[in-house]
Amino acid sequence: MMTKAKTDPTHGTRLLVDTAVANATLLFTSENKRLGDALETHIKYTRQLSQVETERINELRRVDVAAVFLANDRAAAQALVLATQVQASAETLRALVATTAGAQASQQQQVTTQLLERLTAVEKGQYESAGRSGTASSLLDRVSNLEGTKRVGSNTSTPLLIGLLVILGILIIVVILMALRVVP
Numbered sequence: 001m002m003t004k005a006k007t008d009p010t011h012g013t014r015l016l017v018d019t020a021v022a023n024a025t026l027l028f029t030s031e032n033k034r035l036g037d038a039l040e041t042h043i044k045y046t047r048q049l050s051q052v053e054t055e056r057i058n059e060l061r062r063v064d065v066a067a068v069f070l071a072n073d074r075a076a077a078q079a080l081v082l083a084t085q086v087q088a089s090a091e092t093l094r095a096l097v098a099t100t101a102g103a104q105a106s107q108q109q110q111v112t113t114q115l116l117e118r119l120t121a122v123e124k125g126q127y128e129s130a131g132r133s134g135t136a137s138s139l140l141d142r143v144s145n146l147e148g149t150k151r152v153g154s155n156t157s158t159p160l161l162i163g164l165l166v167i168l169g170i171l172i173i174v175v176i177l178m179a180l181r182v183v184p
Contacts, residue, residue, distance in 0.1 A: 115179045 112179070115175060119175060119179055
């Protein structure tokens with residue numbers, strides 16, 4: 001008996017395997033194409049999104065830069081206004097101080113002139129009194145003489161006379177110091 005050699009695989013099996021391989025290859029190729037198209041679409045949209053986002057950020061930067069320039073301009077304008085106001089205020093204060101100083105000097109000159117005139121009158125009276133009596137009597141002696149003539153002979157007015165003399169002495173010292181500009 002002769003046996004027939006069997007060929008493996010059979011024609012039908014090969015056809016089935018070839019069809020399955022062709023279908024798998026076709027499926028693989030179409031899936032690769034679909035994934036490639038999807039990847040290209042994704043890359044395209046990602047680039048567009050990136051470009052739009054870049055433009056948005058750049059626009060925000062332009063707005064921020066413009067806001068900074070505007071704020072800087074406003075601050076400079078405010079500084080200029082404040083500097084002008086400070087300068088005007090300083091000039092006003094200088095003028096006011098000068099006016100006040102002039103008025104004060106004038107008043108002080110008037111007071112000084114009046115005090116000097118009064119002091120001159122007192123000295124003139126003392127010199128005239130000294131010339132008439134022949135002795136140099138002070139103003140205090142004259143006051144004591146006046147007080148002595150009013151006394152009726154009692155010693156009760158002596159403390160009063162001393163008090164008046166002390167007050168008169170203080171007044172004379174103050175007038176002299178004011179004339180010499182020691183006391184303001």
